Amino acid sequence: MAIHPRKSGTLRSAADLVAAGLLPPAAAAMAERVGQAYAVAITPTLAALMDPADADDPIARQFLPSGAELETTPEERPDPIGDAPHSPVPGVVHRYPDRVLLTPLLVCPVYCRFCFRRARVGDADGTLGPDEMEAALAYVAEHTELREVIVTGGDPLMLPPGRIAALVGRLAAIPHLDTIRFHSRIPVADPGRVGESLVGALRSVPGGPAVWLAVHVNHPRELGDEARAALARLADAGVPLLSQTVLLKGVNDRVEVLEALMRALVRHRVRPYYLHHPDLAPGTRHFRPTIAEGQALVRALRGRLSGIAQPTYVLDIPGGAGKVPVGPVYWNGAEATVVDPWGTGHSYSE
Template sequence: MTAASARRRTLRTAADLLDAGLIPPDTAEAVERVARSYAVALTPAVTDLIDPADPLDPIARQYVPSAEELVTAPEDLADPIGDAAYSPVKGLVHRYPDRVLLTPLLVCPVYCRFCFRRARVGDADATMGEAEIDGALAYVAERPDIREVILTGGDPLMLPAARLEALLGRIGAITHVDLIRIHSRVPVSDPGRVTARLAGVLGGPGKAVWLAVHVNHSRELSPQAAAALSRLAGAGIPLLSQTVLLKGVNDRAEVLEELFRALVRHRVRPYYLHHPDLAPGTGHFRLTIAEGRALMRRLRGRLSGIAQPTYVLDIPGGAGKVPVGPDYWDEEAAAVTDPAGVRHGYPPD
């Protein structure tokens, strides 16, 4: 098989990656060991973005397994954001009073090497059955404080359009739910799935559906991804983005600036910049929070407000997300720091 033909199908094994020219032969054994613990999948849309000749390719770093994943740091956690402790019924996480996460399936078109659910995703048997969906939605229906249902996984846009439409309809029928949010990599990793039919399902009548697209580098916004985003925006679906701050991928201010500018051009509002979670085998992706704060400070004043995400940390153990971006206001001194780093008293003398 030629490298070109290997790249036209989803790559799932070390042999596949070797055939496609994405890993050197001397790493195949280590990559196969990684694949035994953590799911691997690269769609043709993703492999087309990778430059095999570039050992620092930011797309490859996100999706191609490496021996670094076999190293577990002392601070790594099997459940880094505390899903298990807040899961009252299968497939549902209730961490905040007004919203719940629903994971109808745990499969994705691609598997990110930094994923905080990396030990669970890829399990096709974890797809929720009808009885389990019934139980989760009954839980929501019985709690009027729940105003938002967030579909995540896995990737909810891997569901057949008809099944997704039925699920959205059932959630929308719960009177106290105001909106449905969907988190997905599909528009950038498998944009061909974003058909007119799917866009129509998401933008159809009923409760408002917001879509949070996971994208970490401007190169992921290929012409095909741009077309998928256009179909979604054209169907009236509000688009947000989530980005993970990753060493070797987007840990420079100019790279983040290019990404956020590209997103707003495609009618996607940058929403969160996540500090990476303490998932096992992902320490090689992590910067310090101080480094992340410095990057965000450099972006302030260079980007308009609609292109500025909130830099957040998901506190281990399930305590929730909090902003950890740079501070500009000094309460004690009654002074504010401008984007250039100059302090000003407020009100002025």
């Protein structure tokens, strides 16, 4: 499958980042070393959101290479969520009884420094060829227990709209599927791609499975004018929108930031879905808060936001055992008490 040509202006090297004023010249050698290990790309849209004068800029922290990425801790692993042992054919990951991941390509418009597939993304050779795609679709068709296909990568919206429409059509022809879900950074990282042809490719086929789009966004500043317009084009076309957010130290690990993000998402017709605890990807320790810190943040959100703005805080168990909620617990059955969002206990007898 062909992918879109590289967008002019995307920053891909240490020299690009220095020339754009996003890194000081003294950091060029470090950025080169990081780039040799893990792919680097920053779109003009995201570069424009960065404040080079702010050492703690939350947008820059997500995408600019850091020397900390070269430090791997003992608990980190190249395949933290167990894709490889659950891949029966190339491009398919089958970890749950009723759904599979389909990864038609491994390239992205931008490379997040905390990515759990960072050891694999950026590989143009990871794009499925015609025979591999046929084998992947045959696997989905043969497994009648499947109800959902999650198209991910890489970023599947890097495919040309015609290829996306063809893939939706092939999946829609599989009678046991109820849902096709795409996961993408495109509406935030490269919103100009979200034109009429792409939006049309993501519309559900009449009588077929519903097509949903999960948008990865971590900070309210990522929802600039262009991103909001892209989300509006999708929502206006009837594409149901979800969000995925990774809880990241120094980016969104304050309740005020998470509250602003969730409010902005709901305002722009995106239902907050998952708040991910960071995976144990190599060189990402500097991004990971503790689960206890995450639970405290989610508890604080409960008292600030309505139910439709509450994401589920989840941990993807290392090795492929799947995602589980790890949010705070409010009910204490032994003491017959329930804690309200502000921390006060109340008796509740059954």
